Amino acid sequence: MKTFDYARADSPEAATREGGEKVRFIAGGTNLLDLMKLQVETPEKLIDITRLDLNEVEDTDEGGLRIGALVPNADLAAHPRVVKDYEVLSRALLAGASGQLRNKASTGGNLLQRTRCYYFYDTAVACNKREPGSGCPARDGFNRIHAVLGTSDKCIATHPGDMPVAMRALDAVIVTLKPDGDKRRISIHDFYRLPGDTPEIETVLESGELITHVELPAPPKGKQTYRKVRDRASYAFALVSVAAIVAVEDGKITNAQLGFGGLGPMPWRDATAEEMLVGKAPGKAAFEAAADALLADAQGFGSNDFKIPLARRTLIAVLRELTGVTA
Amino acid sequence: MHFTINGQKYEADVDVRTSLLDLLREHLGLTGSKKGCDHGQCGACTVLVNGRRINSCLTLAVMHEDDEVTTIEGLGTPDKLHPLQAAFVKHDGFQCGYCTPGQICSAAGMLDEAKKGWPSHVSERLEGEVELTDAEISERMSGNLCRCSAYPNIVDAIREVAGEDA
Numbered sequence: 003m004k005t006f007d008y009a010r011a012d013s014p015e016a017a018t019r020e021g022g023e024k025v026r027f028i029a030g031g032t033n034l035l036d037l038m039k040l041q042v043e044t045p046e047k048l049i050d051i052t053r054l055d056l057n058e059v060e061d062t063d064e065g066g067l068r069i070g071a072l073v074p075n076a077d078l079a080a081h082p083r084v085v086k087d088y089e090v091l092s093r094a095l096l097a098g099a100s101g102q103l104r105n106k107a108s109t110g111g112n113l114l115q116r117t118r119c120y121y122f123y124d125t126a127v128a129c130n131k132r133e134p135g136s137g138c139p140a141r142d143g144f145n146r147i148h149a150v151l152g153t154s155d156k157c158i159a160t161h162p163g164d165m166p167v168a169m170r171a172l173d174a175v176i177v178t179l180k181p182d183g184d185k186r187r188i189s190i191h192d193f194y195r196l197p198g199d200t201p202e203i204e205t206v207l208e209s210g211e212l213i214t215h216v217e218l219p220a221p222p223k224g225k226q227t228y229r230k231v232r233d234r235a236s237y238a239f240a241l242v243s244v245a246a247i248v249a250v251e252d253g254k255i256t257n258a259q260l261g262f263g264g265l266g267p268m269p270w271r272d273a274t275a276e277e278m279l280v281g282k283a284p285g286k287a288a289f290e291a292a293a294d295a296l297l298a299d300a301q302g303f304g305s306n307d308f309k310i311p312l313a314r315r316t317l318i319a320v321l322r323e324l325t326g327v328t329a
Numbered sequence: 330m331h332f333t334i335n336g337q338k339y340e341a342d343v344d345v346r347t348s349l350l351d352l353l354r355e356h357l358g359l360t361g362s363k364k365g366c367d368h369g370q371c372g373a374c375t376v377l378v379n380g381r382r383i384n385s386c387l388t389l390a391v392m393h394e395d396d397e398v399t400t401i402e403g404l405g406t407p408d409k410l411h412p413l414q415a416a417f418v419k420h421d422g423f424q425c426g427y428c429t430p431g432q433i434c435s436a437a438g439m440l441d442e443a444k445k446g447w448p449s450h451v452s453e454r455l456e457g458e459v460e461l462t463d464a465e466i467s468e469r470m471s472g473n474l475c476r477c478s479a480y481p482n483i484v485d486a487i488r489e490v491a492g493e494d495a
Contacts, residue, residue, distance in 0.1 A: 080447040100472025236471035
């Protein structure tokens with residue numbers, strides 16, 4: 003590990019003022035320290051934000067939840083309101099990592115988790131995300147875990163998270179503080195960036211900007227679930243995952259909110275796929291139309307071609323489960 | 330810097346890069362916690378910080394100055410084994426033993442989580458009391474690998490202690 007300066011922040015404002023291009027905030031550290039050991043991340047300074055007062059989960063006036071950025075994944079998964087009203091979020095959190103990691107990993111940090119692309123992790127080879135302009139060996143290399151949606155010539159890495167997939171389905175809002183004291187409320191739909199020509203830039207966060215909270219709107223209508231397909235039954239990243247909230251009233255689907263993991267460079271959401279469901283009778287025709295819409299532009303790179311039919315079948319299985327319609 | 334490990338105060342001057350695990354093993358001589366992968370994948374380094382199980386390899390010592398750290402050395406002694414230690418011996422929950430301190434610290438943290446009613450990935454219902462079935466124990470312990478594959482006996486040992494606690 004390259005050495006760095008270490009400072010403990012005593013307020014969010016002080017933390018942001020210390021921020022900068024070569025500075026990282028550290029909370030759980032479970033991803034950042036892993037990457038620093040491998041010298042994929044080489045910050046000049048770490049700002050320890052673990053003593054900040056961002057540990058609360060509170061009800062909002064609108065009936066939603068305001069989650070402090072430092073709330074550990076384990077606590078959020080077991081929080082009474084999350085368990086009761088946001089099952090998809092609890093299930094997504096519980097499907098991620100291990101008990102030890104969930105005790106450490108924070109809400110804010112989990113949003114910023116980096117890809118597990120083998121080439122990103124290997125400093126001996128090229129990677130446009132790690133070293134802009136150096137190339138992408140994944141396109142013609144080992145790409146079984148890579149993305150099939152939203153890729154670019156420069157990068158085909160996936161976002162590895164589970165929690166953010168559920169938060170995307172739930173229309174979460176990310177609240178931040180900037181060094182000039184401005185607070186921003188960023189919809190999760192605008193928070194992540196596609197790789198394009200700059201895969202090293204993953205979010206719209208600016209230098210020194212600190213995530214302080216994540217807000218969830220009032221609980222959505224319908225049943226919720228999170229289905230994760232992976233190589234092991236536990237403690238593995240998703241090949242494909244689906245976060246789903248679906249309501250059926252009087253024989254028609256009245257709400258469909260779908261998030262997808264393992265498919266794209268960001269937690270994925272597709273309004274067209276949801277439009278194929280809302281107003282329709284639950285059943286094979288609507289489910290297949292939603293899957294067709296989701297995967298219309300999907301592109302495999304050889305070893306990950308299987309993700310396209312796997313995503314289709316996983317989505318349809320989840321829709322059957324939530325609507326109870328299997329025909 | 331000051332650290333509190335197993336109720337005892339220690340002073341150590343460490344580089345900022347020092348992991349909590351390296352502090353324990355290399356600076357304080359507490360070699361019970363093991364270094365397996367050093368990347369949070371194997372669980373051999375599991376310790377309890379303020380009662381919660383974490384991977385000590387994936388956190389910096391400097392971040393834990395005010396915390397209470399409990400390692401395998403603080404759970405039991407050769408003369409007075411922790412119930413989990415006794416159960417691992419009784420059920421033959423290890424072969425080479427390298428993963429065992431991490432398994433036992435993790436199990437201690439896990440039993441507390443279950444008592445608090447925390448659900449898991451395999452829980453059908455997210456609310457209510459947790460019944461530690463074999464599937465629940467396996468899922469909740471998935472962050473601890475055993476290359477000797479003593480898993481069935483590890484589950485037996487933990488199930489027995491979980492039953493005594495209930």
